[in-house]
Amino acid sequence: xxxxxxxxxxxxxxxxxxxxxxxxxxxxxxxxxxxxxxxxxxxxxxxxxxxxxxxxxxxxxxxxxxxxxxxxxxxxxxxxxxxxxxxxxxxxxxxxxxxxxxxxxxxxxxxxxxxxxxxxxxxxxxxxxxxxxxxxxxxxxxxxxxxxxxxxxxxxxxxxxxxxxxxxxxxxxxxxxxxxxxxxxxxxxxxxxxxxxxxxxxxxxxxxxxxxxxxxxxxxxxxxxxxxxxxxxxxxxxxxxxxxxxxxxxxxxxxxxxxxxxxxxxxxxxxxxxxxxxxxxxxxxxxxxxxxxxxxxxxxxxxxxxxxxxxxxxx
Amino acid sequence: xxxxxxxxxxxxxxxxxxxxxxxxxxxxxxxxxxxxxxxxxxxxxxxxxxxxxxxxxxxxxxxxxxxxxxxxxxxxxxxxxxxxxxxxxxxxxxxxxxxxxxxxxxxxxxxxxxxxxxxxxxxxxxxxxxxxxxxxxxxxxxxxxxxxxxxxxxxxxxxxxxxxxxxxxxxxxxxxxxxxxxxxxxxxxxxxxxxxxxxxxxxxxxxxxxxxxxxxxxxxxxxxxxxxxxxxxxxxxxxxxxxxxxxxxxxxxx
Numbered sequence: 074x075x076x077x078x079x080x081x082x083x084x085x086x087x088x089x090x091x092x093x094x095x096x097x098x099x100x101x102x103x104x105x106x107x108x109x110x111x112x113x114x115x116x117x118x119x120x121x122x123x124x125x126x127x128x129x130x131x132x133x134x135x136x137x138x139x140x141x142x143x144x145x146x147x148x149x150x151x152x153x154x155x156x157x158x159x160x161x162x163x164x165x166x167x168x169x170x171x172x173x174x175x176x177x178x179x180x181x182x183x184x185x186x187x188x189x190x191x192x193x194x195x196x197x198x199x200x201x202x203x204x205x206x207x208x209x210x211x212x213x214x215x216x217x218x219x220x221x222x223x224x225x226x227x228x229x230x231x232x233x234x235x236x237x238x239x240x241x242x243x244x245x246x247x248x249x250x251x252x253x254x255x256x257x258x259x260x261x262x263x264x265x266x267x268x269x270x271x272x273x274x275x276x277x278x279x280x281x282x283x284x285x286x287x288x289x290x291x292x293x294x295x296x297x298x299x300x301x302x303x304x305x306x307x308x309x310x311x312x313x314x315x316x317x318x319x320x321x322x323x324x325x326x327x328x329x330x331x332x333x334x335x336x337x338x339x340x341x342x343x344x345x346x347x348x349x350x351x352x353x354x355x356x357x358x359x360x361x362x363x364x365x366x367x368x369x370x371x372x373x374x375x376x377x378x379x380x381x382x383x384x385x386x387x388x
Numbered sequence: 389x390x391x392x393x394x395x396x397x398x399x400x401x402x403x404x405x406x407x408x409x410x411x412x413x414x415x416x417x418x419x420x421x422x423x424x425x426x427x428x429x430x431x432x433x434x435x436x437x438x439x440x441x442x443x444x445x446x447x448x449x450x451x452x453x454x455x456x457x458x459x460x461x462x463x464x465x466x467x468x469x470x471x472x473x474x475x476x477x478x479x480x481x482x483x484x485x486x487x488x489x490x491x492x493x494x495x496x497x498x499x500x501x502x503x504x505x506x507x508x509x510x511x512x513x514x515x516x517x518x519x520x521x522x523x524x525x526x527x528x529x530x531x532x533x534x535x536x537x538x539x540x541x542x543x544x545x546x547x548x549x550x551x552x553x554x555x556x557x558x559x560x561x562x563x564x565x566x567x568x569x570x571x572x573x574x575x576x577x578x579x580x581x582x583x584x585x586x587x588x589x590x591x592x593x594x595x596x597x598x599x600x601x602x603x604x605x606x607x608x609x610x611x612x613x614x615x616x617x618x619x620x621x622x623x624x625x626x627x628x629x630x631x632x633x634x635x636x637x638x639x640x641x642x
């Protein structure tokens with residue numbers, strides 16, 4: 074049902090200095106999905122991308138893209154992979170349209186001005202086609218890198234921190250671009266520091282830490298499984314102990330009995346329902362309250378808590 | 389299997405880079421060659437005897453050609469590959485479905501083309517100052533191409549080896565230019581007193597200058613086959629080093 078487009082099996086990379094950047098990473102990427110690779114700085118995200126794109130030589134494991142082993146059939150595989158690097162690396166003296174046309178030719182495709190125009194228009198760069206890249210804003214430069222990566226019409230696109238250092242508006246513009254790619258059937262693997270970005274865009278999420286992939290799951294399933302609801306109910310009068318009618322709920326008294334804290338449920342919204350039931354039970358028990366603050370945990374909370382757990386396990 | 393479209397893209401882009409600075413690229417060799425002819429040809433050359441039956445002004449043409457050729461070819465090629473490494477744009481070359489053949493033909497081919505254009509400019513400029521004829525024009529062009537190819541490859545290695553602009557400039561500045569000056573550019577090594585005429589033979593540039601001079605005037609300090617053999621051997625050594633670099637990813641892939 075989900076055709077694999079990229080398969081990593083036991084992928085490892087140890088740098089000459091001894092740093093283990095990737096440690097036995099196995100991962101399958103499905104056709105057409107948007108996969109977010111999350112991890113703190115130095116976790117191995119860029120090394121993983123580099124290993125697939127030919128920038129890094131793995132020291133162990135195998136990579137198969139579109140059914141081709143990258144160690145042997147790398148030409149076929151690389152022709153279908155695009156990369157937008159983290160750094161704004163491009164010949165700054167070159168006009169935009171030359172840079173994009175060059176990328177298409179470099180990947181062995183015949184010139185296609187109509188296709189280049191379509192790409193530049195979709196990224197709002199057509200008006201700047203004859204402008205030297207050095208004269209563009211940071212956000213535009215990043216879009217030029219995306220245009221270059223799309224010039225050879227890749228089926229699999231890597232975006233390494235596509236919104237690093239760009240403002241909120243541009244970030245949202247970038248999300249719209251990624252959405253366009255999804256609509257065109259391009260499989261996207263993105264790394265990001267902005268968990269909100271993964272929450273917004275990704276179908277699946279992988280969390281990498283110290284070169285190890287510690288979790289891979291559907292974003293919604295991960296949030297359902299690891300998500301929590303937290304509610305604080307401020308009471309009119311202090312309680313000395315929890316009433317029996319509320320014993321079934323994961324509640325704690327806080328602030329010398331002036332508040333009830335609920336931590337429970339999952340990422341499906343079950344917690345919110347329980348909070349509603351608690352408020353009804355409070356009223357039925359004659360306990361008055363004057364404020365409720367309910368908060369669903371975000372992917373960021375899950376990410377931080379997962380990394381924290383692993384740190385504790387390691388310690 | 390060579391991806392010719394990829395090769396063509398690299399080649400044309402490198403030439404485009406050359407054209408961006410065309411004014412400077414053309415003016416510099418014209419000016420330099422003119423200065424050499426004014427100083428060595430007109431001012432000093434008038435007092436020099438013919439060398440092997442060749443007027444001194446004409447005698448120095450192959451040497452001047454080699455002087456510019458070696459410097460420009462090495463620096464064009466080394467900058468061509470060093471700049472993408474320095475700016476990070478090398479990622480695109482490394483992630484493209486291209487191998488050593490496409491990369492080399494593209495970069496080295498462009499560096500060779502630039503060198504041939506410069507050689508033509510130098511020869512045309514020389515014509516303004518001195519009358520000369522080329523004994524073996526076809527062999528001269530082939531020899532220039534051979535030297536340009538060898539030093540383009542050498543520059544390519546230099547551009548991969550260098551990890552700073554200082555290192556990039558140090559080999560041409562400290563080795564190539566002095567060796568070319570001492571390699572018989574402005575004199576025949578037979579004019580050197582003993583034992584310097586023998587010591588000069590340890591300078592590989594002597595064979596290159598001598599080889600080119602033979603194609604121009606039919607005579608030279610060193611046998612043409614020795615010159616040709618050394619040039620081909622240098623070319624082969626550069627290819628072997630580059631093959632090793634690409635096989636191991638030395639300084640290219642992490």
